[in-house]
Amino acid sequence: MKIAIACENNMVTEHFGHCESFSIFEVENNQINKSIVISNPGHRPGFLPEFLGDMGINVIIAGGMGNSAIQIFNGKGIEVIVGANGETRTVAEQYLQGNLVTTGSVCHQHKNSNECGS
Numbered sequence: 001m002k003i004a005i006a007c008e009n010n011m012v013t014e015h016f017g018h019c020e021s022f023s024i025f026e027v028e029n030n031q032i033n034k035s036i037v038i039s040n041p042g043h044r045p046g047f048l049p050e051f052l053g054d055m056g057i058n059v060i061i062a063g064g065m066g067n068s069a070i071q072i073f074n075g076k077g078i079e080v081i082v083g084a085n086g087e088t089r090t091v092a093e094q095y096l097q098g099n100l101v102t103t104g105s106v107c108h109q110h111k112n113s114n115e116c117g118s
């Protein structure tokens with residue numbers, strides 16, 4: 001299983017679509033096996049859900065994300081958790097322990113312009 005966390009300097013970022021990078025955690029037997037950080041390849045319409053889906057990501061964690069991006073991920077069978085904050089590895093471990101609950105909050109800031117990440 002793979003978890004992707006929108007981050008900046010190992011901290012979860014507020015805006016999924018505009019994050020500096022993604023921390024990818026590979027999980028086996030509910031333990032983090034490997035972690036890598038990749039740069040955000042950029043914010044283009046419809047690109048990030050494809051990009052992360054193609055990487056085999058199962059779960060996306062961010063501070064906030066636009067509603068249509070959440071729907072695209074869910075349509076691909078990818079779980080989205082928003083409302084997270086703190087250090088990425090801690091957040092990934094909280095998720096694995098079942099202690100991370102999505103708030104369902106979206107980036108209202110982008111309401112009438114670009115959706116965050118879709």
Ligand SMILES: [Zn+2]
Binds near residue numbers: 014064065107109116
């Ligand atoms: Zn945003």
